Amino acid sequence: MKVLVTGGLGFIGSHTVVELQNKGYDVVIIDNLSNSSAEVINGIVKITGKMPIFVNLDLRNKQHVDGFFNQHKDIEGVIHFAASKAVGESVKDPLLYYENNITTLVYILQQLTELKRKNFIFSSSCTVYGQADKLPITEDAPIKLAESPYGNTKQIGEEVIKDTCCAYKDLNAIALRYFNPIGAHPSTEIGELPIGVPQNLVPYITQTAIGLREQLSVFGDDYPTSDGTCVRDYIHVVDVAKAHVIALERLMENKTVSNFEVFNLGTGKGSTVLEVINSFEKVSGQKLNYKIVARREGDVTAAYANTTHANDVLGWKTELSLDDAMASAWNWEKKIRG
Ligand code: WQD
Numbered sequence: 001m002k003v004l005v006t007g008g009l010g011f012i013g014s015h016t017v018v019e020l021q022n023k024g025y026d027v028v029i030i031d032n033l034s035n036s037s038a039e040v041i042n043g044i045v046k047i048t049g050k051m052p053i054f055v056n057l058d059l060r061n062k063q064h065v066d067g068f069f070n071q072h073k074d075i076e077g078v079i080h081f082a083a084s085k086a087v088g089e090s091v092k093d094p095l096l097y098y099e100n101n102i103t104t105l106v107y108i109l110q111q112l113t114e115l116k117r118k119n120f121i122f123s124s125s126c127t128v129y130g131q132a133d134k135l136p137i138t139e140d141a142p143i144k145l146a147e148s149p150y151g152n153t154k155q156i157g158e159e160v161i162k163d164t165c166c167a168y169k170d171l172n173a174i175a176l177r178y179f180n181p182i183g184a185h186p187s188t189e190i191g192e193l194p195i196g197v198p199q200n201l202v203p204y205i206t207q208t209a210i211g212l213r214e215q216l217s218v219f220g221d222d223y224p225t226s227d228g229t230c231v232r233d234y235i236h237v238v239d240v241a242k243a244h245v246i247a248l249e250r251l252m253e254n255k256t257v258s259n260f261e262v263f264n265l266g267t268g269k270g271s272t273v274l275e276v277i278n279s280f281e282k283v284s285g286q287k288l289n290y291k292i293v294a295r296r297e298g299d300v301t302a303a304y305a306n307t308t309h310a311n312d313v314l315g316w317k318t319e320l321s322l323d324d325a326m327a328s329a330w331n332w333e334k335k336i337r338g
Pocket of ligand 1: 085087124125126127178179180181199200201202204216217218219220229230231232273296299
């Protein structure tokens with residue numbers, strides 16, 4: 001069965017392509033290589049031995065999107081990762097984010113309504129919750145005013161899908177709200193490839209440890225948490241990828257309760273920044289050079305998932321630990337800088 005993965009050469013996308021191929025699906029990747037490299041295909045093939053179809057296409061071009069779907073009417077499901085995702089950049093260039101994250105979603109959904117099988121997985125984010133009032137965060141937690149245009153595009157994206165599912169009863173969609181995906185495939189054939197200075201914690205840690213960065217700045221240690229640093233739910237990217245296959249099969253096998261469902265993807269455990277650093281030092285056997293600096297604008301104090309809905313209804317739970325993720329991230333960093 002043929003599955004389309006947009007953004008399939010990206011961090012979570014490439015790991016999901018591997019899990020889809022491992023389950024026997026034929027994968028078509030659309031990627032415009034704006035935040036990834038065609039090299040990633042070689043990594044995927046080294047792991048699975050299967051070559052996905054790769055189409056270098058910019059989803060902002062409606063004619064190209066329509067042309068693609070006319071060529072691939074036998075698609076059984078779509079997993080939509082392609083989007084811009086840098087919070088800071090979205091504040092500086094909001095229109096780039098609304099065009100790239102919303103317009104492209106509309107073009108894909110317009111085509112999906114023409115397909116025989118209309119199964120759609122949306123890459124959403126815990127960002128939609130902002131600073132939740134109650135922890136751990138459940139899927140019915142109130143959606144807070146977005147802290148950035150990026151976060152707003154995820155909220156709007158879910159609304160667009162919900163409204164479309166109301167209008168087209170045969171469209172089946174699931175939004176997966178990721179917490180903090182980290183790590184790399186245990187094979188070290190694929191992993192995170194941040195372009196330029198990493199915004200996220202874990203790639204910054206591994207790049208500091210390998211000598212690419214001078215020192216990690218820890219953004220604040222005066223938060224009301226166990227050690228004063230922010231709390232997040234760091235989830236191994238392979239666990240996130242496996243959840244996408246389970247969610248897609250839920251749609252394909254018509255197991256859904258409604259034609260638009262939402263699931264948190266997290267471990268259910270919060271870790272502070274210092275705990276992540278400790279985990280890295282433990283698995284790598286080396287001290288990390290870091291210093292405490294001022295808080296980063298827009299950071300929430302704590303966010304971690306209530307995983308009951310995903311565990312009991314989706315039938316998925318994480319299998320890998322923070323240490324597994326940090327070890328895989330470090331092995332990947334050593335592999336690509338080696
Ligand atoms: C984690 C913690 C920082 C860098 C991101 C995305 C969000 C969503 C989840 C996709 C925070 C601290 C970080 C550094 C630090 N992903 N930190 N020094 O902000 O939780 O959210 O992942 O949808 O969109 O933005 O992740 O890795 O940036 O930060 O101290 O150099 O690490 O303050 O507490 P975040 P992050």
